[in-house]
Amino acid sequence: MTQLGFHYDMSTCVGCRVCQIACKDKNNLKVGVLYRQVYDMESGVYPNPRIDHLSMGCNHCADPKCVKNCPTGALYKREQDGIVLHDKNKCIGCKLCLWSCPYGVPQYKEDEGIIGKCDLCADLLAKGEEPACVTACITRSLHVGEIETLRKQYGNIADVKGLPGSEMTRPSLCITTKKK
Amino acid sequence: MFSEEWPLMMFTLLSQLAVGTYIILLFIRFSLMKNDVHLSVRLTNPGLKVVGPIMALALVLSVFHLGTPLGAYRAVLNLASSWLSREILTAGGFFVFWFLSYSTFKQGKPGVALGIVTALLGLAAVFSNASVHAMSVRPAWMDVNTYLAFYGTTFAMGCVGATSLVAFELKGSAVPAPVGKILKTVAIIAGTAVVVPLIYTPVFVSTLNAGSTAAHESAAMISGSYLMPLVIRALLSLAGAVLLYSVLKNPQSILPVNQALGALMLIAAGEFIGRYVFYATAVSVFTGRTLI
Numbered sequence: 001m002t003q004l005g006f007h008y009d010m011s012t013c014v015g016c017r018v019c020q021i022a023c024k025d026k027n028n029l030k031v032g033v034l035y036r037q038v039y040d041m042e043s044g045v046y047p048n049p050r051i052d053h054l055s056m057g058c059n060h061c062a063d064p065k066c067v068k069n070c071p072t073g074a075l076y077k078r079e080q081d082g083i084v085l086h087d088k089n090k091c092i093g094c095k096l097c098l099w100s101c102p103y104g105v106p107q108y109k110e111d112e113g114i115i116g117k118c119d120l121c122a123d124l125l126a127k128g129e130e131p132a133c134v135t136a137c138i139t140r141s142l143h144v145g146e147i148e149t150l151r152k153q154y155g156n157i158a159d160v161k162g163l164p165g166s167e168m169t170r171p172s173l174c175i176t177t178k179k180k
Numbered sequence: 181m182f183s184e185e186w187p188l189m190m191f192t193l194l195s196q197l198a199v200g201t202y203i204i205l206l207f208i209r210f211s212l213m214k215n216d217v218h219l220s221v222r223l224t225n226p227g228l229k230v231v232g233p234i235m236a237l238a239l240v241l242s243v244f245h246l247g248t249p250l251g252a253y254r255a256v257l258n259l260a261s262s263w264l265s266r267e268i269l270t271a272g273g274f275f276v277f278w279f280l281s282y283s284t285f286k287q288g289k290p291g292v293a294l295g296i297v298t299a300l301l302g303l304a305a306v307f308s309n310a311s312v313h314a315m316s317v318r319p320a321w322m323d324v325n326t327y328l329a330f331y332g333t334t335f336a337m338g339c340v341g342a343t344s345l346v347a348f349e350l351k352g353s354a355v356p357a358p359v360g361k362i363l364k365t366v367a368i369i370a371g372t373a374v375v376v377p378l379i380y381t382p383v384f385v386s387t388l389n390a391g392s393t394a395a396h397e398s399a400a401m402i403s404g405s406y407l408m409p410l411v412i413r414a415l416l417s418l419a420g421a422v423l424l425y426s427v428l429k430n431p432q433s434i435l436p437v438n439q440a441l442g443a444l445m446l447i448a449a450g451e452f453i454g455r456y457v458f459y460a461t462a463v464s465v466f467t468g469r470t471l472i
Contacts (some may be wrong), residue, residue: 069315071264072254092254093247096264099316102465113247164317164392164465 005172022136059171200338227345420446
């Protein structure tokens with residue numbers, strides 16, 4: 001099975017949040033709902049403080065807890081490309097996926113009574129385009145593709161400080177980290 | 181932040197009260213049956229009748245936790261891997277089997293097999309309920325503490341619930357010797373159910389302290405801002421268990437309803453606070469920040 005995923009380059013990301021905004025615009029999300037979110041992680045102490053940005057959408061994990069725990073089967077992994085999709089007609093808004101995702105990705109939409117999440121812009125991919133976040137990134141810090149190809153090109157790091165261990169759900173994500 | 185979890189929290193407490201009360205009443209019923217069938221029926225039938233409405237209320241409350249309550253029936257579609265699906269199936273099954281077993285009891289039949297199946301379904305519902313939390317990504321829930329807390333609540337509340345219901349039936353009359361002996365055992369079960377989770381709390385906190393950032397945050401909350409509620413919870417539960425034991429230690433005396441209800445109130449208040457802290461102190465593994 002092909003598994004699509006993201007490469008994220010922490011070393012070039014400037015934390016501008018255009019990926020977050022492009023995603024919000026593409027999915028027409030209301031205030032407070034973000035399918036992709038940029039986190040600013042501060043660490044260190046004077047005279048060596050540092051800030052790292054982390055842009056996080058769904059990692060379409062190889063072993064997704066959200067899919068396993070979803071009681072209705074509304075969350076499922078698409079056979080042909082491994083994308084974790086959400087069937088809003090099956091979702092009952094139990095919010096168990098919010099408790100299950102180690103990356104805080106599924107978002108509860110109060111007005112609809114269901115959750116929503118990043119679908120890797122599957123509709124754009126079907127048209128041969130890239131996800132909105134990837135296209136919008138001003139520093140080209142996000143890439144989409146077959147995860148094994150991305151790992152060969154960019155390395156196989158998915159564990160960085162601040163993120164939960166990748167052994168939990170095996171995310172389809174590789175990260176280029178910042179030099180110390 | 182916590183407001184949307186109230187229906188869920190009340191579902192867990194009420195369903196555990198219902199399951200525990202059913203199991204303890206069944207224990208009293210089956211233990212007494214050898215000596216006096218009529219007495220066993222008279223003392224437990226009215227209490228067993230109350231279990232169903234409590235469970236029904238719990239199930240109704242669980243629906244209010246959903247964003248789309250009308251889709252609640254779809255919650256059993258992923259039995260293969262979802263503990264939430266299994267929880268709904270076993271909790272619903274407990275309610276259905278309560279109805280079947282109570283109908284059998286009402287007809288004067290022993291209903292031993294039905295009673296046991298119902299009790300097992302109840303225990304399975306509590307296990308599934310705990311597993312829903314244990315399979316999350318919140319370290320404070322991914323621990324044996326969750327199972328101890330949920331089964332502790334089930335038996336502590338079940339013992340005081342069942343004793344109160346039996347006390348209602350005995351009101352004004354002396355406790356028959358075999359009943360007194362059984363109720364003393366019930367008091368010991370209640371004490372154990374209260375004490376074991378409390379004893380485990382320091383072990384739990386030290387386990388969290390040795391864990392990830394999120395686990396640390398939970399430990400800091402438990403031993404910091406939520407310490408006082410936890411101390412109050414421990415005192416209330418222990419006071420309830422001691423009161424129950426003092427009421428039941430002398431088997432021949434009259435069983436005071438007020439004191440049995442007092443023990444129920446104390447333990448219920450303790451469990452309520454304990455469950456609140458359980459939800460309030462759970463921090464997800466991804467906090468979105470790195471601590472300095």
